[in-house]
Amino acid sequence: MRMHEFALSADGPFDFGASLRFVEDWPATSALPSDGRALRFGYCAEADWLPIGVRVTAAPGGVAVATTRATGREIRGEVARILSLDVDGGGFARLGEGDPVLGDLRRRSPGLRPVCFWSPWESACWAVIVQRSSMLVASRIKQRIAERYGAEVTIDGQVYAVFPPPVTLLEAGGLGLPAQKEEWLRGLARAALDGVLTTEHLRALPPEEALAELRALPGVGPFSAGLILIRGAGAPDAFPGDEPRLFAILREAYGLPEDAPKAAYRKLAEAWRPYRSWASFLFRAATYGGGGQEVDRKRAGEWTTP
Template sequence: MTGFTLTAEGPYDFAAALRFVEDWPATGGLSHSDGRALRFAYCAETDWRPIGVTVTGAPGGVAVTTTRPAGPGIRAEVARILSMDVDGTGFAKLGEADPVLGDLQRRSPGLRPVCFWSPWEAACWAVIVQRSSMLIASRIKQRIADRYGARITVDDQVFTAFPPPVALADADGFGLPAQKEEWIRALARAALDGTLTTEHLRSLDPVEALAELRALPGVGPFSAGLILIRGAGAPDAFPGDEPRLFAILREQYGLPPDSPSAAYRRLADSWRPYRSWASFLFRAGTYGTLDD
């Protein structure tokens, strides 16, 4: 095991992140939180090899141990997963100008988005969960991991890493409809050619990144936003079409039921450069947790 620390810039509450993960179906079976530590295994984008990770709270941030040496790339990935790769100093100030957002920040101080282990895994979840319940999707995702992924022991617990794209690019038998399996194979090829990666997606303007993602097989507007925001960890993106979020904002801000998409975009503009974080907080704060 090797270790390193990550220090947060701006308010950060690791305990809040733990509480969120405990109720997050998308990582069901592939991670574990005991109220003190977060343990998980995943295939690192740096080399697509499996690695086990333990995260615990530390003054001003977190302490991280890994089952193999963690170079700068893996350290950056863990920081992205916890949204600690972004200076959050200015996020708290947004609540001073927006009392609705400020109320959520006071109720969940230091809560930042917890991301999927990679955009690739986020994209697979987006396909698996389409027209399915969260519980069934979580079980299917676990079965795919059990069949094609690697088992890693983390602090005497065995975890299964969701398989890397090379393992699924030509595979079948995922327990999904044929169309979904075809989409996952296409997404695997997109990850291998560098399109479906954090580095590429974060290098683009969010509007351009969302457009590229929507061009991938099986990826619609909602899935594109999920992959960019909760996969690549882009801090300042706002999905153009997310009915559930729009419904929350209508209720919270008293917007008319027939408000056009442009009205939500104008509202979100006041949250720059943290539009993703604010959207996450509204969904998590309103319903207790996110279900995707």
């Protein structure tokens, strides 16, 4: 199959190898086949909801990308968002100068940027599927849905099942989930088709407004809203301010008291502007091994959303 190639450049420090290691360690994507050199995945492009296969490899100053069909500006922008290459990261390195804790974390994972879900739509579905479940179990369920209702793309001889687009999931039944979750997924599908659950819409709003709008969607609470905005739409400067797991990591890192109010975490994050999402990602990534630390597999496998 002929692949269509293009390049993406990075403004500021970027280490594709670090991104690839994170994908390999993160339970939600650890099942993706990997040879340690390329990131390969299939998804329904937000630009037209049609399936596309993507291969990403390291290149001087950025990455080289090959896709299974021709791409335009919109899809190239989607791939850039997935790797956080749509943001100038030049200023991120300077944040560590005034924050020794963040500075130390950055030195141990130089060039690591957030790796996002393939689309806000897919991140929203994940947020519903993983509720009251482990990430490892949720990953298997999501894969089964992709195999049953999604298309297939072939990249370098490997077949990848693509998670179905909103219109398909809206009409699908028997997803293997509780009835309430299936109803929530159909509600999210309608929101995606209405243009609400899209990168363009969510990134056009101030983070606080985007989070409020997401919390109004079916099955989406404070944690899920932050996940969709930050790891789905790739918003670089958002801090949900209501994530117990992140709070626990920050308490340990900064020596905050157990009863620290939410305002203390928001105040801490103010120093990370305009990269609050990126800084938070580094703290989370360290627990999966992507930040250069030993991964706690048991904790990662058993974690469930609040």
